[in-house]
Amino acid sequence: AQSVTQLDSQVPVFEEAPVELRCNYSSSVSVYLFWYVQYPNQGLQLLLKYLSGSTLVKGINGFEAEFNKSQTSFHLRKPSVHISDTAEYFCAVSESSASKIIFGSGTRLSIRP
Amino acid sequence: DAGVIQSPRHEVTEMGQEVTLRCKPISGHDYLFWYRQTMMRGLELLIYFNNNVPIDDSGMPEDRFSAKMPNASFSTLKIQPSEPRDSAVYFCASSFTQGAAEQFFGPGTRLTVL
Numbered sequence: 001a002q003s004v005t006q007l008d009s010q011v012p013v014f015e016e017a018p019v020e021l022r023c024n025y026s027s028s029v030s031v032y033l034f035w036y037v038q039y040p041n042q043g044l045q046l047l048l049k050y051l052s053g054s055t056l057v058k059g060i061n062g063f064e065a066e067f068n069k070s071q072t073s074f075h076l077r078k079p080s081v082h083i084s085d086t087a088e089y090f091c092a093v094s095e096s097s098a099s100k101i102i103f104g105s106g107t108r109l110s111i112r113p
Numbered sequence: 114d115a116g117v118i119q120s121p122r123h124e125v126t127e128m129g130q131e132v133t134l135r136c137k138p139i140s141g142h143d144y145l146f147w148y149r150q151t152m153m154r155g156l157e158l159l160i161y162f163n164n165n166v167p168i169d170d171s172g173m174p175e176d177r178f179s180a181k182m183p184n185a186s187f188s189t190l191k192i193q194p195s196e197p198r199d200s201a202v203y204f205c206a207s208s209f210t211q212g213a214a215e216q217f218f219g220p221g222t223r224l225t226v227l
Contacts, residue, residue, distance in 0.1 A: 032213050043117070043204055043218030044156075051213055090156065094212035100169065101212060105155045 002027040004093045006104040013081055014112050021076040021107045023065075023091030033074040034092040034101065035065055044090060050074065061085065086111045117219035119205050125225045131193040134222045137186055138207030146216060147180055147190050148204040156204075162188065195226045 007022045025031060032051050036044040048059025055067040065076045074091060091104040118137040126132055138145045146161040160170040165182045173180070177196070182188040192199055202223050206216040 034215075041220075043206070043220050044216075045218065046215045049215065096212050100158065100161070101216065103156045103158075 002031060002093050002095045002102055004091050004102055004104040006091050006107050008107050009105065010108045010110065012110045012112060015083055016080045018079050019077065019081050019085075019109065021089050021091075021109065023074045023076065023104060025072050025074065025091075025093045027072075027093065027095055029095050032094040032096075033065075033067060034094075035059065035063070035074075035076050036090045036092060036103075037061075038088045038090065038106075040087070047076070047089070081109070081111055083111050083113065085109060117205055117207055117217050119203075119219035119222050121222060122220065123223050123225075125227065126195055127227050128196055129194045130226075131191065132195045132199075132224060132226075134190040134203050134205075134224070136188045136190070136205030136219060138188070138205070139217055140186065142207035142209055142217070144208045144210065144214075144216075145182060145188050146206040146208075147188070148206065149201045150204060150221070151201045159190070192224075195224075197226045200224055200226050 003026045005024045013019045034049045035047040037047050038044045047063050048057045050057045050067045058064045063078050065074055067074050088106045088108050090106050092101045094101045120135045143164055147159040150156045159172045160180045162182045180190045202221045204218050204221045206218045208214045208216045
């Protein structure tokens with residue numbers, strides 16, 4: 001069965017600094033990978049997803065993620081963060097179009113001015 | 114489209130009372146999901162439906178919880194009787210398909226059981 005691990009529960013960074021949020025998954029088959037963002041007092045919304053093709057995926061708000069099959073990772077990056085990026089970020093995995101999406105435990109990104 | 118609609122947005126009730134949470138998915142979406150989010154347990158999938166039929170309810174914590182989807186535009190999650198440990202934010206989400214498709218989340222219902 002698939003699983004997903006977000007190694008950092010909280011990541012504090014300064015405004016305009018780069019950030020990387022780590023995500024590792026476990027699966028015996030090919031996977032689909034997602035990053036969702038949850039702003040305070042809101043539901044989750046999709047940032048980006050990897051289904052196939054190019055391993056570098058670009059999403060909304062300047063975020064990107066790279067799928068690394070050998071390391072079973074899908075880390076999220078942004079070269080320069082803004083105060084408005086303060087949110088919780090969830091990595092998620094699915095083994096096929098017919099299976100459930102499994103969400104990680106989330107990483108809280110806090111931006112310091 | 115108005116997105117996924119949930120009501121109420123906030124619910125405060127006393128232990129032992131029945132609670133009903135409501136969800137209207139995005140029109141045309143075949144899948145509907147109910148999640149629960151707490152600080153301790155994170156985001157948990159409770160149950161999901163495909164074409165109004167419950168497919169997997171393995172995440173429903175116990176018999177006090179039940180969910181229905183009488184038609185394609187409406188679903189309910191009921192807790193009877195409610196307990197303080199049920200306090201959480203409950204999200205409804207919908208999608209066109211399952212594993213590869215984006216799930217669209219509602220704003221959530223914050224439930225407090227006193």
